Amino acid sequence: MIPILFLATFILYWTIRTGWNPLADYLRANPRASAEKRQEFIDSNGLYPGVGGVFRGYKEWLWNFVRGPGHWPRSLKGNAEVWPLLTYALGNTLRLYGLSAVLGISTGIGLGIIASRRPGSWLDSLINTTAFYLGAIPPFVSAVFLQLVFAVQLGWLPPTGVYPPGHRGFDAAEMVKHLILPVIVVVIQTLASYSRYTRAAVLDVATADYLRTARAKGIPERQVLFKHSVRNALIPVVTLIAIDMGAVLGGLIITENIFEYPGMGVYFIRAINDGDTPKLLPFLVIVVFAVLVFNLIADVLYAVLDPRIRLD
Amino acid sequence: MTEPIDTRIEEVRTELLSEVALGVGETPPDEVGDLDAREGISRTSRSPLQLAWRRYWRHRGAAVSTVILAIMLLVVLATPLTARYGVTEAVRPSQNQFLPPQDVAWFGTNQLGRDVYSLLLVGVRTSLFIGVASAILSTVIGTAVGSFAGLRGGAFDNVMMRVTDLFLAFPFLVAIVIARQLLGGLSFLDPIIGERTSIRFIIVLFAIFGWMIVARLVRGQVLALKEREFVEASRAAGASDLRIVVAHLLPNSIGPVIVALTLSVIAAVVGESTLSFFGFGPQPGAGSISLGQLVQGAGAAARQGNWWLVVFPCGALVLLAVCINFIGDGLRDAFDPKMDGGH
Numbered sequence: 001m002i003p004i005l006f007l008a009t010f011i012l013y014w015t016i017r018t019g020w021n022p023l024a025d026y027l028r029a030n031p032r033a034s035a036e037k038r039q040e041f042i043d044s045n046g047l048y049p050g051v052g053g054v055f056r057g058y059k060e061w062l063w064n065f066v067r068g069p070g071h072w073p074r075s076l077k078g079n080a081e082v083w084p085l086l087t088y089a090l091g092n093t094l095r096l097y098g099l100s101a102v103l104g105i106s107t108g109i110g111l112g113i114i115a116s117r118r119p120g121s122w123l124d125s126l127i128n129t130t131a132f133y134l135g136a137i138p139p140f141v142s143a144v145f146l147q148l149v150f151a152v153q154l155g156w157l158p159p160t161g162v163y164p165p166g167h168r169g170f171d172a173a174e175m176v177k178h179l180i181l182p183v184i185v186v187v188i189q190t191l192a193s194y195s196r197y198t199r200a201a202v203l204d205v206a207t208a209d210y211l212r213t214a215r216a217k218g219i220p221e222r223q224v225l226f227k228h229s230v231r232n233a234l235i236p237v238v239t240l241i242a243i244d245m246g247a248v249l250g251g252l253i254i255t256e257n258i259f260e261y262p263g264m265g266v267y268f269i270r271a272i273n274d275g276d277t278p279k280l281l282p283f284l285v286i287v288v289f290a291v292l293v294f295n296l297i298a299d300v301l302y303a304v305l306d307p308r309i310r311l312d
Numbered sequence: 313m314t315e316p317i318d319t320r321i322e323e324v325r326t327e328l329l330s331e332v333a334l335g336v337g338e339t340p341p342d343e344v345g346d347l348d349a350r351e352g353i354s355r356t357s358r359s360p361l362q363l364a365w366r367r368y369w370r371h372r373g374a375a376v377s378t379v380i381l382a383i384m385l386l387v388v389l390a391t392p393l394t395a396r397y398g399v400t401e402a403v404r405p406s407q408n409q410f411l412p413p414q415d416v417a418w419f420g421t422n423q424l425g426r427d428v429y430s431l432l433l434v435g436v437r438t439s440l441f442i443g444v445a446s447a448i449l450s451t452v453i454g455t456a457v458g459s460f461a462g463l464r465g466g467a468f469d470n471v472m473m474r475v476t477d478l479f480l481a482f483p484f485l486v487a488i489v490i491a492r493q494l495l496g497g498l499s500f501l502d503p504i505i506g507e508r509t510s511i512r513f514i515i516v517l518f519a520i521f522g523w524m525i526v527a528r529l530v531r532g533q534v535l536a537l538k539e540r541e542f543v544e545a546s547r548a549a550g551a552s553d554l555r556i557v558v559a560h561l562l563p564n565s566i567g568p569v570i571v572a573l574t575l576s577v578i579a580a581v582v583g584e585s586t587l588s589f590f591g592f593g594p595q596p597g598a599g600s601i602s603l604g605q606l607v608q609g610a611g612a613a614a615r616q617g618n619w620w621l622v623v624f625p626c627g628a629l630v631l632l633a634v635c636i637n638f639i640g641d642g643l644r645d646a647f648d649p650k651m652d653g654g655h
Binding site: 015018019020021132133135136137138140141144145147148152153159243245246249250253254257258268269272273284287288291292294295 | 477478480481482483484485486489490493494495496497498582585586589590591607610611614615617619622626629630633634637638641
């Protein structure tokens with residue numbers, strides 16, 4: 001894990017240095033920066049010339065990064081500290097993600113179990129077909145459509161943001177109202193895929209010997225379903241939730257930007273558009289770290305849930 | 313989630329599911345004989361391909377989708393005949409902006425007074441080209457890497473699978489936007505893949521991320537097949553690795569590869585639209601346009617209430633996505649009857 005982190009952060013650092021021109025972006029954002037300011041930016045970001053300069057810059061950047069947010073280079077636009085911006089965005093995203101993940105995954109799994117009870121019945125094909133169509137819709141299409149219909153045409157829900165413009169302080173009712181549309185978009189996606197996979201997983205174990213044994217012992221059908229069938233079928237689905245985290249964040253980027261919801265997705269796109277590499281790099285490190293951690297969790301979870309699998 | 317992400321997850325999922333349910337490895341491809349008998353089809357022998365063909369057309373969604381897609385392809389490829397205006401041509405000399413759908417412009421006009429219907433034909437053509445080209449490219453790379461890794465195993469295999477795992481778990485949009493910036497910054501690549509906004513660039517970009525799904529799939533197939541008797545016989549007869557792959561392993565795993573190819577076409581089309589939606593997409597030169605560029609305006613148009621600028625481009629995209637997904641589904645059933653989720 002540690003060597004991978006070193007490698008990953010170096011690749012990210014090198015990518016940022018090669019793909020962007022931080023000094024040019026800095027001058028574009030601050031056209032009247034004095035020579036000292038410019039030198040300060042070069043020093044704080046470690047923008048040394050040449051191939052050796054990249055390694056030297058990486059070393060200094062990593063040291064400052066590990067030392068804590070107070071030592072991170074300041075953002076290019078507005079010269080602000082990056083950490084508060086990042087935590088604000090992360091908080092908003094976690095709220096949106098947490099809500100939609102709980103709703104989407106639980107209904108998805110529930111619908112998948114219902115569909116798998118009678119394969120081929122009208123209920124099964126209804127759930128299956130709906131999931132199929134919903135899964136085929138790109139998230140930005142559903143987001144734009146929901147916005148057009150429910151926010152612009154009908155005016156039932158606010159189109160963008162967390163609070164109405166000019167709002168101050170905390171207001172749970174407003175927050176929920178602004179969350180409804182983005183949550184629906186993410187729920188549609190998760191629901192579609194989870195219902196199909198739960199159904200496939202339950203059907204996969206449907207012919208297992210231990211289910212026949214359980215039924216032969218006279219265990220009531222409800223208990224067979226939840227204690228034997230679903231419990232085993234959900235092993236791969238549960239580990240997928242962990243693996244999915246990174247991918248879901250990708251979907252959130254789209255949703256957040258359409259609804260101008262100030263989370264990680266808006267943070268990311270804004271940083272890209274400004275060429276704001278001091279903001280971008282910590283974001284990417286956090287994403288890579290999260291992906292690695294959740295992959296690890298998925299591996300461990302898999303082994304814990306399924307005793308047949310052993311970690312060596 | 314975007315379609316590309318969805319298909320990538322699907323790969324992970326199918327693998328996980330199949331590992332748990334079937335032990336390890338993929339389904340062996342020789343179930344066709346049994347199925348023939350079980351379904352009570354006549355005893356006259358049919359080749360596996362003929363059987364697959366029959367199963368494909370019996371899949372109602374796939375059959376209908378094939379017809380719809382064929383019609384769309386015909387209309388789109390015949391743009392000189394079917395388009396009513398040029399890409400840069402206004403429908404009327406003046407007062408032509410934001411016209412709702414009417415006689416002079418069936419699908420309305422955009423902010424520049426151009427016919428959405430004609431733009432849509434050109435856009436779908438460009439996007440399908442991007443999709444097909446990058447799907448073929450990534451399938452070729454993925455097949456080569458996957459069969460090599462599966463056959464040889466060892467360190468290369470390990471490293472490749474780890475890298476693939478991480479990339480599949482990484483947010484697609486983040487990865488692709490960063491890679492786009494990086495590739496554009498490497499000036500020595502410019503003569504090969506062109507500017508960040510060229511179509512060639514976007515095809516290479518999607519291929520770079522698309523090959524891993526195919527590689528993983530082919531690797532799984534190769535692992536399942538390589539211990540079989542016919543491969544052993546071939547090796548005993550002195551066949552080289554290349555010959556074993558080309559003559560024995562690939563023909564036997566062609567089904568899943570074709571399914572993956574189909575799905576990566578739509579993944580690339582949706583990916584192009586998504587990138588364009590954020591302004592990172594390709595900008596085909598004068599006289600051309602991509603579906604993504606049309607979709608790009610949808611967000612702003614929705615807030616202004618110009619519904620036709622949302623409904624038609626997004627509708628075309630969804631129609632394409634649904635059709636190609638159905639076709640992929642049909643192909644999967646046709647090539648691998650066991651995957652037909654319990655019907």
